[in-house]
Amino acid sequence: MTTVANAAAKPATKPATMAQALQRAMRDAMAEDPSVHVMGEDVGTLGGVFRVTDGLAKEFGEDRCTDTPLAEAGILGTAVGMAMYGLRPVVEMQFDAFAYPAFEQLLSHVAKMRNRTRGAMPLPIVVRVPYGGGIGGVEHHSDSSEAYYMATPGLHVVTPATVADAYGLLRAAIASDDPVVFLEPKRLYWSKAQWSPDAPDPVEPIGRAVVRRTGRSATLVTYGPSLPVCMEAAEAARAEGWDLEVVDLRSLVPFDDETVCASVRRTGRAVVVHESTGFGGPGGEIAARVTERCFHHLEAPVLRVAGFDIPYPPPMLERHHLPGVDRILDAVARLQWEAQS
């Protein structure tokens, strides 16, 4: 794993969307390294249904950015073979739920190949998965599938929440010699930030969380699509007298216990926030490991604000499912402030 971006003379920034930053990350990686290949359904001529691969086939040719037949196991399975021969495939799954047909390849091969071969056959594959809801997608288009990936040793699981991280983390993922499941929050694709594609912020290697907002009362632990919601909640919480810290995990695997626990030890209270269903979702692991490590610093149990334990709702009902500011504040309110020492 290498850190890829280096700070050069910083040109002026301009507004960019997360989709553009992701595109740029692939473009730069492809330009630097001829072994990087992008593949998937509609990634070539169309530029992807979210236009994240826009222009790559034109610039690098169809052999470097390939429209595959419509078969997810086949896409990932052939990517495994390509990686065996020294290429670095970047695979796009069109939507979260359409990655499921590729689970066999992911779980039994992608995640295990390095280990099976005692390191002789690493698989530097990036699997890009647009995930999560909030875009009014019909069924099978809004799943939060991160729990499946987290439960699979051998994978890295990464998810950006900002435009700069989208670029930096994807560069790091492509540079990684291990397989990375790269979860792209669909509803942040069009989120904008001032950002300079020519001097992207240096990015730390995969595996570091970041404190997005410091605070003293309690820590919100979150990632991806829920970061903006948590930032908003933290703003709103000031009115209630709570000064919330917000930690953006960025990497679910490996997990940055250090940053998270340092924050929780400081604040003594924590709420984990994510869209994924609560039961069996990432929050259980996060709450459990924070509690294991910070038990005597905790004034209250670590609480979770998550999607309900139901199949993802139809578009017209999704707002009731998604963790929103109010639900986060309700959880913060239940952090046993009366017991405050």
Next chain:
Amino acid sequence: MTTVANAAAKPATKPATMAQALQRAMRDAMAEDPSVHVMGEDVGTLGGVFRVTDGLAKEFGEDRCTDTPLAEAGILGTAVGMAMYGLRPVVEMQFDAFAYPAFEQLLSHVAKMRNRTRGAMPLPIVVRVPYGGGIGGVEHHSDSSEAYYMATPGLHVVTPATVADAYGLLRAAIASDDPVVFLEPKRLYWSKAQWSPDAPDPVEPIGRAVVRRTGRSATLVTYGPSLPVCMEAAEAARAEGWDLEVVDLRSLVPFDDETVCASVRRTGRAVVVHESTGFGGPGGEIAARVTERCFHHLEAPVLRVAGFDIPYPPPMLERHHLPGVDRILDAVARLQWEAQS
């Protein structure tokens, strides 16, 4: 969901293996209900590679116990269609890892069909999955895949740890109008108990945990293949002066918060024990929800003894991976006894 067994005049018990009890459960269900169909790879003529379906094809014919072509998605997918037409398919996946090709069907259809159709199209399907290690199986033959199932709303996830439960829970699973992932601990297939097939113990409906051993010092929360290990650990703990309570979950979904939390509130300490990898495994959810509900009763954080966060080891190394008595006792020792109030 109905309770199936009823206590009749109790004939003498005799030793039976878990495999025999499972076979008997299918046999009795098939005899009672002509809509029950067993299907999978090698389940017919051979009686399954673990002989769990032995004799069913002979007794009920190949149309009721069917050797399918070798394709797990096809097996589960056709079972969905059969259930749509009113049958109750009991599907066997030959080994845990070979259920992965069927995940698409499981996650996107089996788990969701009732909800998608507002209850008009329930799918009473049982997916039997031999799981876990300890039998010297080569790679892909010893996975503990329960975390994937737990993270999928719409499924019930059940696992027996005793001969009597194997019968009772499988009868309940087959009788359930919802899909049930029925996890069979491979290494307990040949475990024996005194049991009467003719008057099986009445079984409660799916969803109830059971206290297998009462104790006052701490609670071991476990299920399936780890139950015997926990019972042994509890015995061994007496020498150290610990009186351990052991809870057998039996059902991971729905989860019996009541029984588990009642126990932990009594003892004030808990260790969750399972074979599955720790990170992202079932223990995180369990520890988190127990902590949420019992925080002020806890003298120490809920700890986890689980498989390491690695692909399942080769046969000659598996004993280092599997939670054993010593590792459980080590965890119990870390329950901050010095802080005892």
Next chain:
Amino acid sequence: MTVQELPGAAPYRPTPPPAWKPRTDPAPLLPDPEPYRVLGTDAAAGFAPELLRRLYAELVRGRRYNTQATALTKQGRLAVYPSSTGQEACEVAAALVLEDRDWLFPSYRDTLAAVARGLDPVQALTLLRGDWHTGYDPHEHRVAPLCTPLATQLPHAVGLAHAARLKGDDVVALAMVGDGGTSEGDFHEALNFAAVWQAPVVFLVQNNGFAISVPLAKQTAAPSLAHKAVGYGMPGRLVDGNDAPAVHQVLSEAVARARRGGGPTLVEAVTYRIDAHTNADDATRYRGDGEVETWRAHDPIRLLEHELTERGLLDEDGVRQAAEDAETMAARLRERMNADAELDPMDLFAHVYAEQTAQLREQAAQLRAELDAEGDA
């Protein structure tokens, strides 16, 4: 064990090799080299005028349904609509060849087939409006839920047909899939199960030239998609998908074959998606107008209209009548779709399991409380 120790080894006299016999005769399984056509050929004369008129009326309604649904996306009344404009002959024929007791397994593009089978269009469009997933009771018209994960409904159709046969019911399942969907593993597994079980199922592949932006040439190198049938030991039929009577005939024959125990058939209907993939798609990114125009000239409605007119089975009145019927249907649909869907957020918890779990009861109570608080505020 060395060679010499093989039981009964020396002296070894070669015997004829173990018998080889093909399980099915490949030759009759091979599809015709050209798509089967009726319109403009002598075969057309063999069709009952009522059937042709019925097909015509349904095609016209179908086209109007497609344009209306597309219009509803612009008015924000549908979240998304994958149009079957240009493919109406397949959609309509698929519905008409089935008996009441048969089952239809549509893909997400096939709401028209479901509607032509009798489904309330508002219910058929529920998924795409976004107020629920499946908007109808599948058992009512024996239409399986519209299926979005590609090809995953094919094994369902096989299983259902197999179950019906086991129960002694002479029910046939007809499953629809696109050219892109044929690349999925589930397509393969479904066809194989169907052939091994001799299940009464008909697979209709609408080869409309594209899977979103990906043209057929990047999807397969097979002579035709119908040729895939050979590898499963079932007949493959190739038909002009814009020739409604031809599609109707080929599907009817396949359904009849399935019903009399002859097993499954794979039908490839060669057609074209005139509109973009969905209203959200920009088809100019991946195909030229020329191709679209060629296919517009081969429009299923025009083709049939021409035949009917030539043969004096349709006059201007008849055309006007069909158009007016379609207009009435469209007006009704527009009006009903303009009414807001009635939604109860508590439904989110109502159908996950037969019995609500304790956890879902808790979560439902939470949402209830939130909604009450919202209401109070």
Next chain:
Amino acid sequence: MTVQELPGAAPYRPTPPPAWKPRTDPAPLLPDPEPYRVLGTDAAAGFAPELLRRLYAELVRGRRYNTQATALTKQGRLAVYPSSTGQEACEVAAALVLEDRDWLFPSYRDTLAAVARGLDPVQALTLLRGDWHTGYDPHEHRVAPLCTPLATQLPHAVGLAHAARLKGDDVVALAMVGDGGTSEGDFHEALNFAAVWQAPVVFLVQNNGFAISVPLAKQTAAPSLAHKAVGYGMPGRLVDGNDAPAVHQVLSEAVARARRGGGPTLVEAVTYRIDAHTNADDATRYRGDGEVETWRAHDPIRLLEHELTERGLLDEDGVRQAAEDAETMAARLRERMNADAELDPMDLFAHVYAEQTAQLREQAAQLRAELDAEGDA
């Protein structure tokens, strides 16, 4: 839009339908109706004596390898062994037709092919002994890890061959799979990708009659498994899998075709699994002795031995020599397998990631401490 409003509608004159042309000519793709045979036919005369002798020696070694490995399971030196007795002609030919730079993708039954390609048998058997998963560096002999999840290695072979071609290397991949494995979705997806990409890959299906207990008739209704090629637009070849020179020839031709850019081929070799599925299986549960005896008479070694003897290319000395060589190999293998494998439990954490995560470091330390404590006790 009503019919009349179609752009340029009236008067409508039917034009010829959009051109239909099959993407590939199906006829030459159809496999021969009978498995191709060399031994006992005139074709045998065309084979170089050296090749036939080489094949013979390898078959004899291969058989001995199979019996030795089976014996090792009885002695507890192998956890399990899936024997390829009776299938040696396929195993050996698959290895011999490849160049050094080519890649072999074996299934779990194909350790013999890997060994015939040059792999150390002890390394090939590591998986089945149980001290690690893949016991060799796949790059060393260009043998992919033995693959247990059925058919999942086929897309790997396609991807590797495709990558090689993109890099300009004239490398061919040969992938092995069983008759049962052809039912898996991954088989379908791999063959389709291979044909669309014209990847230099050869698929060898060993149809040995059974998938564990399930006979071919419950696996497929196709005329032959080779016929599946038609649906992908690639040639299918049917060959007698016990006729070593025939298999060698058919595979060589397929490899040559792939190497010169002609794309993939599907080869079905009709053979038989003489032993049970593995040592743990009880084959008497699902098949009779009669069938096994028929196939024993069609033994690959005997068939070739007979040919060689008849043609004066092999005498008793030659037979003895081959047997002795095989015996030496077996003795060596037995001896080496009788040595205990050296195991380091800490390896469990060494190769999960390129860099150990903090969590794995913690867990490794825990195990280290436990082992130290054990050692002390």
